[in-house]
Amino acid sequence: MKRFLLTAILSLVTVFSVNAQVKTDNKTNGGTQAEITFVTKEHDYGTIEKGANGDCEFVYKNTGKAPLMLTSVKSTCGCTIPKWSKEPLMPGQTAVIRVHYDTKRVGSFTKTINVDSNAGNAQQGRVQLTIKGKVQ
Numbered sequence: 001m002k003r004f005l006l007t008a009i010l011s012l013v014t015v016f017s018v019n020a021q022v023k024t025d026n027k028t029n030g031g032t033q034a035e036i037t038f039v040t041k042e043h044d045y046g047t048i049e050k051g052a053n054g055d056c057e058f059v060y061k062n063t064g065k066a067p068l069m070l071t072s073v074k075s076t077c078g079c080t081i082p083k084w085s086k087e088p089l090m091p092g093q094t095a096v097i098r099v100h101y102d103t104k105r106v107g108s109f110t111k112t113i114n115v116d117s118n119a120g121n122a123q124q125g126r127v128q129l130t131i132k133g134k135v136q
Helices: 002-029
Strands: 036-038 042-048 055-062 070-075 080-083 094-101 107-117 126-135
Touching: 036 126, 042 055, 070 080, 070 094, 080 107, 094 107, 094 126
Parallel strands: 042 126
Antiparallel strands: 036 055, 055 094, 070 107, 080 094, 107 126
């Protein structure tokens, strides 16, 4: 009987201490999250010459209350190459995703860059950026 009582008490203490740790972590986080806001989500090159500069930038800001991390930035094809900082972006700071499109390919194009982050909600967790134009 003593063993049963001791086991029950230890189990309750363990459950309450784990629950208290979760609540403490939420308090230190302030219940806040990172938020990502882009100046624009689309870049239109217009009509450009073959071999022209295919570089553009997407400026974003952490409008949340916690550090923002971009976990993945991937294009839909190999002709579009994104570059970004792997460092955390503190609240209020801005940063840039640089995108290079290979302008050796003639014709109209529309390409998507998927940006995954730790932003606050499911809608912001993945953002789609678009580049488009026509190479002649």
